[in-house]
Amino acid sequence: MNNHRIMVIDDEKIVGDMAKLSLEQEGYQVETFLNAEPALKRMQEEKFDVVVTDYKMKGIDGMEVLRTVKDRYPATQVIMITAFANLDAAIEALRRDVHDFFPKPVKIKELKASIKRALDKVA
Amino acid sequence: MRSLFRSISRRPRDRAAFEQLFHRFREVLAGNNRALEIITDMGDTLGGDYLFDIQYVNRSYADLRAAMKDSLNMFDELTESRYSNLIDIFTTIDVRIRRVIDDTETVPETLVAFYEDATGDAAGSIGNKNSNLAEIKNVLKLRVPYAFAITFAGFDAFMRYNRIFEKIVPPAHGSSDSDSARREVHELVLHGTMPPELSRAMHASVKKMKEQCGMACTLAVRSSGGEEDGAFSFAGQFESILNVPLEATAVEKAYQQVIASLFSDKAAVYQAQLGYDLRTMKMSVGCMAMVDAAVSGVLYTVEPQGDPGVMSISASWGLGTSIVEGQVDADLFRVKRSVQGEILDSKLGAKATMVFSHDHGDVLSIATPEAKRARLCLSPEQVGELYRQAVLIESHFKLPQDIEWAIDTIGKVFILQARPLRLTRHEPPDAEIAKSRINVNILADHLGKTVQQGVAAGTVFLLKNERDLDSIPRGAILVARHDSSNFIRVMTKVSAIITDTGTPMSHMAALCREFRIPTVVNAGNATALLTQGQEITLQVDGEGATLFEGMDRELMERAKDRASTMENVFEYRRKKYLLRYIAPLNLVDPLRDEFTTQACKTLHDILRFIHEKSVAELIERAQNGVKGGAVKLDLSIPADIMVIDIGGGLRNDPGTGHVTPEQVASRPFQAIIRGMIRPGIWQSDAVALNVNDFMSSMLRMPDITSAGDDHVETNMAVISKEYANVSLKFGYHFIVLDCFCGEIARNNHIYFRFAGGATDMTKRSRRLQVIAEILNKYGFNIKTKGDFITARLANISQEESDEVLDQIGRLFSYTRQLDALLNDDTAVERYVKKFMDGQYT
Numbered sequence: 001m002n003n004h005r006i007m008v009i010d011d012e013k014i015v016g017d018m019a020k021l022s023l024e025q026e027g028y029q030v031e032t033f034l035n036a037e038p039a040l041k042r043m044q045e046e047k048f049d050v051v052v053t054d055y056k057m058k059g060i061d062g063m064e065v066l067r068t069v070k071d072r073y074p075a076t077q078v079i080m081i082t083a084f085a086n087l088d089a090a091i092e093a094l095r096r097d098v099h100d101f102f103p104k105p106v107k108i109k110e111l112k113a114s115i116k117r118a119l120d121k122v123a
Numbered sequence: 124m125r126s127l128f129r130s131i132s133r134r135p136r137d138r139a140a141f142e143q144l145f146h147r148f149r150e151v152l153a154g155n156n157r158a159l160e161i162i163t164d165m166g167d168t169l170g171g172d173y174l175f176d177i178q179y180v181n182r183s184y185a186d187l188r189a190a191m192k193d194s195l196n197m198f199d200e201l202t203e204s205r206y207s208n209l210i211d212i213f214t215t216i217d218v219r220i221r222r223v224i225d226d227t228e229t230v231p232e233t234l235v236a237f238y239e240d241a242t243g244d245a246a247g248s249i250g251n252k253n254s255n256l257a258e259i260k261n262v263l264k265l266r267v268p269y270a271f272a273i274t275f276a277g278f279d280a281f282m283r284y285n286r287i288f289e290k291i292v293p294p295a296h297g298s299s300d301s302d303s304a305r306r307e308v309h310e311l312v313l314h315g316t317m318p319p320e321l322s323r324a325m326h327a328s329v330k331k332m333k334e335q336c337g338m339a340c341t342l343a344v345r346s347s348g349g350e351e352d353g354a355f356s357f358a359g360q361f362e363s364i365l366n367v368p369l370e371a372t373a374v375e376k377a378y379q380q381v382i383a384s385l386f387s388d389k390a391a392v393y394q395a396q397l398g399y400d401l402r403t404m405k406m407s408v409g410c411m412a413m414v415d416a417a418v419s420g421v422l423y424t425v426e427p428q429g430d431p432g433v434m435s436i437s438a439s440w441g442l443g444t445s446i447v448e449g450q451v452d453a454d455l456f457r458v459k460r461s462v463q464g465e466i467l468d469s470k471l472g473a474k475a476t477m478v479f480s481h482d483h484g485d486v487l488s489i490a491t492p493e494a495k496r497a498r499l500c501l502s503p504e505q506v507g508e509l510y511r512q513a514v515l516i517e518s519h520f521k522l523p524q525d526i527e528w529a530i531d532t533i534g535k536v537f538i539l540q541a542r543p544l545r546l547t548r549h550e551p552p553d554a555e556i557a558k559s560r561i562n563v564n565i566l567a568d569h570l571g572k573t574v575q576q577g578v579a580a581g582t583v584f585l586l587k588n589e590r591d592l593d594s595i596p597r598g599a600i601l602v603a604r605h606d607s608s609n610f611i612r613v614m615t616k617v618s619a620i621i622t623d624t625g626t627p628m629s630h631m632a633a634l635c636r637e638f639r640i641p642t643v644v645n646a647g648n649a650t651a652l653l654t655q656g657q658e659i660t661l662q663v664d665g666e667g668a669t670l671f672e673g674m675d676r677e678l679m680e681r682a683k684d685r686a687s688t689m690e691n692v693f694e695y696r697r698k699k700y701l702l703r704y705i706a707p708l709n710l711v712d713p714l715r716d717e718f719t720t721q722a723c724k725t726l727h728d729i730l731r732f733i734h735e736k737s738v739a740e741l742i743e744r745a746q747n748g749v750k751g752g753a754v755k756l757d758l759s760i761p762a763d764i765m766v767i768d769i770g771g772g773l774r775n776d777p778g779t780g781h782v783t784p785e786q787v788a789s790r791p792f793q794a795i796i797r798g799m800i801r802p803g804i805w806q807s808d809a810v811a812l813n814v815n816d817f818m819s820s821m822l823r824m825p826d827i828t829s830a831g832d833d834h835v836e837t838n839m840a841v842i843s844k845e846y847a848n849v850s851l852k853f854g855y856h857f858i859v860l861d862c863f864c865g866e867i868a869r870n871n872h873i874y875f876r877f878a879g880g881a882t883d884m885t886k887r888s889r890r891l892q893v894i895a896e897i898l899n900k901y902g903f904n905i906k907t908k909g910d911f912i913t914a915r916l917a918n919i920s921q922e923e924s925d926e927v928l929d930q931i932g933r934l935f936s937y938t939r940q941l942d943a944l945l946n947d948d949t950a951v952e953r954y955v956k957k958f959m960d961g962q963y964t
Contacts, residue, residue, distance in 0.1 A: 012176045012177055014695055016696035018174050018695055104175060104179060105168045105174060107172060107173055107176035108174060108175060109172065
């Protein structure tokens with residue numbers, strides 16, 4: 001068991017549920033959100049080490065999440081996942097210091113490895 | 124012989140028409156390949172190793188559907204619409220898949236269905252339990268009590284009519300319904316009103332039931348869960364009402380009690396564990412004539428622990444309710460599967476109580492009379508009959524089964540339920556850890572009967588009263604006097620379960636296997652042996668439990684990990700469920716008769732059917748004769764073969780009407796010729812005839828087969844770069860070889876037919892045996908009938924097919940005079956061996 005906190009934001013419940021279950025197996029504390037607004041609000045109360053966010057969401061999208069997180073909590077690592085292999089978005093995300101960028105479907109093993117690397121960066 | 128050719132003979136086609144046919148064949152293969160690649164990708168992605176979203180599912184299925192449609196259209200053209208109902212079958216499966224993808228409501232169709240009418244789509248609306256029984260009745264023709272089912276549509280109608288979900292407080296965004304909301308739903312369902320249309324259907328069904336079973340008949344009203352995938356058993360989680368009077372109002376009341384149990388406290392824990400949402404749960408209910416049971420029980424077609432070659436049957440007097448609730452020490456019969464139901468051993472159980480239908484509804488448990496307790500409640504003949512029926516059921520559903528059965532007072536066997544049996548997974552790594560670390564004080568060895576193997580460590584919680592269940596601490600080892608399906612309430616908390624009594628066939632046992640909780644039952648004195656709060660480690664293997672003093676922390680952590688799997692995510696399970704309509708392959712053996720359109724249950728089946736029938740079509744048309752553009756192949760052996768090239772099969776055709784083997788560019792045909800003309804085989808004349816004379820006699824077409832059909836007179840090969848269809852007539856026997864050998868192994872096939880011979884039937888059949896055994900060694904699937912052999916090999920690489928075709932070419936030559944030499948049965952083995960050793964002389 002460790003105390004790392006991971007947040008997963010995706011407007012599809014199945015993604016959050018699956019991510020939560022597999023990441024909790026690694027001993028992380030995981031919170032999931034279906035949209036970005038309450039997620040960002042929650043970040044004001046609690047520090048998260050890694051935020052995994054969908055790129056395309058209604059309301060605040062993944063890029064906005066990345067921007068906000070990097071502004072407010074520079075140490076927090078952001079991993080972006082997207083249903084579309086969108087090169088422009090990937091480039092912009094990289095410019096904004098995204099930790100990783102995955103097209104969906106995402107291999108859970110790779111996501112876990114990426115989170116581990118992100119946490120090494122934080123530590 | 125003539126009939127063989129007649130049966131495959133239609134009007135001859137010109138080469139251009141055949142080329143077009145071949146083009147369609149390749150299009151079919153291309154469509155199939157695209158579809159299979161998508162199926163593989165979906166299987167991988169939905170397998171639990173990937174995060175995926177609904178868009179992925181939508182996109183993949185749209186692609187798959189398009190590929191399937193291309194294949195189907197091309198196949199329909201290829202076969203001139205002879206299998207047009209395949210398109211209807213595809214449409215039915217497609218509708219089911221899209222219902223899962225789109226989460227659409229069940230179409231309000233039939234509200235009530237009798238088992239005998241529950242076929243096709245209706246079977247999908249009555250839940251697993253009902254539809255399995257309907258299949259057992261309708262397909263296997265085994266005896267199932269007369270019954271009707273209230274469908275999911277009936278359930279939807281009830282919920283809609285009573286506006287159940289409109290009446291409860293909606294959950295906050297992103298969260299699930301509260302316990303109080305669930306309890307409210309439970310009450311609303313229990314006290315709701317039957318919708319008029321459902322009530323009418325129930326009245327009509329009850330009336331029909333009375334006509335069929337008589338006025339005295341009563342019903343067992345039982346749930347048949349809404350989760351179609353059957354991944355979870357729900358064993359004992361829902362209400363069953365027995366001995367319900369055959370009156371519409373009583374049946375309606377029982378129906379409401381049963382569907383209300385979907386929202387009960389007991390079921391809620393199980394459902395929460397599996398990520399269910401209150402609003403998506405559905406239930407079908409079966410109303411089944413009660414059997415006047417003299418004996419009943421449970422049969423496992425495979426022992427969940429221990430010997431997979433053994434079937435086990437537990438039996439007790441009266442109704443089977445006490446066995447499934449684990450409350451009675453039943454008789455136990457172990458039956459050897461391989462020897463037609465030979466009883467290995469039978470153990471007399473105490474059978475302290477027996478349950479019977481009460482005269483005024485409900486059931487009654489009484490003390491078993493001494494005389495009945497003292498004897499086994501099944502005769503060897505009855506065990507044999509149960510064995511026979513169980514084997515049928517298991518082979519039909521293709522999985523080990525957990526079967527509830529009853530035998531009535533006049534000795535008729537009834538099947539009451541059949542569901543897949545959960546087998547224990549072995550977990551050796553943990554077991555080894557336990558052995559290496561815990562070599563301290565052993566408290567007990569070989570304790571009880573194994574339900575679920577595994578290792579656990581924790582503090583003992585002695586359960587004195589079921590009311591105390593809620594106070595069990597997380598990670599504790601539950602030790603109780605009796606087993607109970609109520610333990611489901613704590614199954615997510617406890618790390619192991621030990622009970623003094625009980626059977627491995629109870630509902631609780633099924634649930635423990637499902638949740639993979641190390642469990643032993645019938646442990647005798649565990650409650651006396653262990654003390655409240657004692658720290659222990661237990662290791663359960665096939666021989667029962669070993670208890671060690673003290674506990675290992677690492678083992679405890681591991682136990683926690685095991686509890687959660689992706690299957691616990693409801694949405695995941697639901698999406699994964701659609702694979703059931705896509706990926707499994709039921710049409711395994713194309714040489715068997717049930718290779719029909721009706722047998723296609725999944726998209727994979729349809730693709731398989733399309734492939735096989737396309738190959739068959741190609742063979743048939745090629746055999747039918749292709750006219751025009753034939754050239755003679757000059758071989759070093761005296762065999763005339765006319766060759767028709769339909770695309771890339773020959774190179775540098777000089778236009779002289781003759782070609783040499785070097786000009787053959789068809790990869791499969793090259794390999795065949797290589798084998799045929801291999802030095803040593805044509806000379807391998809064991810009957811010592813002059814080679815030339817012998818060959819010409821062998822290659823001459825006897826009159827009997829040539830009559831009236833000029834295009835089958837010569838040896839012929841229709842070839843392309845990757846394809847060859849060769850038909851040879853050697854003396855009195857015929858060989859047809861059809862092969863496609865492209866770059867993608869799964870497209871490839873070799874199809875071989877051999878028939879006839881001039882010698883007597885015994886010798887001819889010996890030659891067939893030689894051929895069959897040789898082909899068998901190369902992995903062919905073979906069917907023989909009389910002097911006719913059909914063999915096929917598929918899914919092989921080009922390299923493999925080169926090798927096999929070379930061998931078949933040799934076989935052509937090797938076997939042509941062989942029948943005359945096979946004077947006794949021992950010769951068969953000898954000549955097979957010679958061939959395999961390359962000793963052709």
